[in-house]
Amino acid sequence: MDDLLREFVTETNESLDVVDVELVRFEQDPNNAKILDNVFRLVHTIKGTCGFLGLPRLEALAHAAETLMGKFRDGLPATNDAVTLILSTIDRIKQILESLEREQREPDGGDDDLISDLERMVERLAPSAAPATPQYAVGTLTPQVLERPLRPGEVSLDELERVFRETAVDLPAAKAAKPVPVEAPAAKPVNPAPVEAAVKDDDPAKAGGQSIRVTVDTLEHLMTMVSELVLTRNQLLEMVRRYEDSEFKAPLQRLSNVTAELQEGVMKTRMQPIGNAWQKLPRIVRDLSNELGKQIDLEMQGAETELDRQVLDLIKDPLTHMVRNSADHGLEKPEERRAAGKPEHGRIRLSAYHEGGHIIIQIADDGRGLDTDRIKAKAIAQGLVSESDIEKLTEAQIHKFIFAPGISTAAKVTSVSGRGVGMDVVRNNIDQIGGTVDVKSVAGVGLSFTIKIPLTLAIVAALIVAAGGDRFAIPQIAVIELVRARAGSEHRVERIKDTAVLRLRDKLLPLARLSQLLGTDPGPGDVESGFIVVTQVGSQSFGIVVDSVFHTEEIVVKPMSSKLRHIAVFSGNTILGDGTVIMIIDPNGIAQSLGSTVTSQIDADEAADTQHAAADERTTSLLVFRAGSNQPKAVPLALITRLEEIDARKIELSNGRHMVQYRGQLMPLVSMNESVRVKGEGAQPLLVFSDGARSMALVVDEIVDIVEDRLDIQVGSDNSGVLGSAIIKGQATEIIDVGHFLPLAFEDWFRNKEPSRRASPRSLLLIDDSPFFRNMLTPVLQAAGYEVSAVASALEALAMLKDGRAFDVVITDIEMPEMNGFEFAERLRGDPRTADLPIIALSSVVSAEAVERGRQVGFHDYVAKFDRQGLIAALKEQTDVGRAA
């Protein structure tokens, strides 16, 4: 194809993509002259170029569209009809461009239909206004086309520029002489990356001020070469490492640095913001909302998140498909939404962010969610699962069937989607790039997909470690620090039941022995002999125990074989400097398997419990200590922020109270009772309780143990500070009331913050049949700024609500006599007055099924008992949402 024509087609296609997006934006924001100017300029450029190239059909179309847009600039309203008309004109231009690319000439036929529509629209909008004359037109992208008979490169760009400016164009000369004569294609607002994925082969490099065009093949080749270079460099480093004083050392260091920079540079050329893949979505959503008669808001977050363009290309189609799906059968029609008490505008939210060497993309809508029964029926009809088996599956497992071939979630087939060829293709595409896709759906509330894609082909810094005789790479980005845990060092490894934890400064970190996790060394092992790689994923920190740590190395991430991709703890593999293949550890996978150990324990407990059929069989982590007497005392571990042992000499007396300087603040010490003496020397054990910036410490004699046992207060207590006694590990143990001690440290512990936090405290209704929990939670909730009414049963709560007491939020236990939490929630949902009241379920049973059931009956959140932080966070979320709405 003619180089000029090719260049024209490529650039015009890009410009049209921008026009698409910008027009939709303009329609929503009609007063934004900047957007309009941008659109106008692009269309004008297309028109101008068509004129030079002798493409009359395109020119006429562009001209008509431009005229109409001129009207907008004159201040006439950009109606939906008018924008639709312009968009269809753009589509027609695209069609013509396609055949132009194929046949190198404009297709036969005319566009009188569209042009006359456009003209009519101009007249309708402005019967009096004269045809618009372009004022802002800027000559862009066009210089080469002036010298059509010449081959590019035969004249300098400057020459072309000069000729261009002197040639009679229908642009006002003053504007054409703008200081930036050649606008690089990269200057598109949504597409700052200099490399265009759409570039065809053997494109001539276009000399622009800021960017040139390079074929993707060239970049791919460069990338491969750099990867090889990195591997070779690593091999050299490996060899030289063996010789202490080698004359190669200095030059190799230099080579290493240069390689690193080169690699970084090449990587950069491959990265593109994910926004490029989203570019077409606003237009698609707009058209869909017109076609389907729905109002849809499309939100996009993290469009600047960069990823490898190869990966980007592959996820573009799946993303578009999923957005279409959401718009078509995820979101309801306005009437339906109104009836369901939702805003008429449906919302589709796209977000992207980096997490631990992966890109996470989420597509969420607030529509009706998946129809579980329909999927069930289809899955059975397709023979994917038997009728008896499906009853055993959780709802989440059933939802996963939408990724199987032949399952469509739509009740009816529309022109947009619903033909059952969709999600399986989406999953295949994502599988191909070593990614995963997950679905979460809540009936009536919405549907969200989470796509996780590794940064394949990327080169990352990794820590090489050994565990169970094998070497592994841990991406450096997730590693916070390395700790050598030995007996007697300040970082102590402690055990809670069978689980090892590391006490690292102010935190207790769960530990996982890598070899045990991987099953290569199933023995319990000795965590104390190894190294601990402190790792962070999102907000979760944990320690990975390895046998030894070697060095860090730049590794080339190669995707896992498709046969091994299901192993969640590995994100890929790589070839080391010495030529061996090693696995790359996925910190997210480790975090998950840590979590799943806990979950499976809970599941096992649950299974055991159902046999006993008793809710109070559940165990709680309790800290057992001694204070004042020989009788053990206990407090739920979850309430304690930290355990500390401080040097008794550091305890100071101020204003008659014991204080200790702790993290730059004075922390008051409170004695458990009169008989507990603050020690004069040696180590003083403390239980630290914190709330926001404040901390107080309870002075105890000795920390005895952390035990898992069921908490069943059998004998109540009149003693302040003690809730009662329970049998813990066969011994009568006093359960202390933390709420009693907090105000002893700061008299205003509960009072002070309410006024500062908000004008009116939010009111909260707490329902729990256990007095222990009511007593324990009430101070915690008060401390968080809530006005708490605590009742012992759901019936009492309903009675209060019936009396007209209004609450901002309800927290309820699940297992209660008379009426359980699920029934209670259903009752609330059934009553229009309380239908919108946020309900948080509080339970020791946090199984997937229970959570799912909770969702169905309308719980807004589901929090484990004793997860104080989780509860406060959930409360804050629910009440803030309530306020905002």
Place this chain on the structure above:
Amino acid sequence: MNTENAQQNLTEYVTAMIGGQLFGLPIVRVQDVFIPERLTRVPLAPPEIAGVLNLRGSIVTLIDLRRRFGLGERGDGNSSMAIGVESRAESYGLLIDSVGEVLKLDDAAREPNPINMDQRLARVSAGIHRLDGQLLIVVDVDRVLDIGANAIAA
């Protein structure tokens, strides 16, 4: 190299001994034959996957055909070979005991699997050739490679 003769429908097979049984792999699927070295085991992988290794700069997944076919464990002393195949742009090595000659066999002489064939073998067998004194099982490479998470789900 003429791998197929249209008139007689001859197919060439690379033969391999695995646990005393002769197998044939269509030569069009075979990339190379190599001695696996510096094998890295993959924890948590399906048992058929012996590990991964670096073969001239690319990572090859090695599948132990003894385990895959249910033919018993390989003794430590036995040497082993691997036949390199490709599937969907990924490289695999099929671990065998030893490699034999290349045979050219007539498709018409290929017989279906006997019904009492071991299930693990029947699943991967595309038929049987009767040779002088022994049987050759024709290996369906794609079915051999159908392991891992997807195969379990199906």
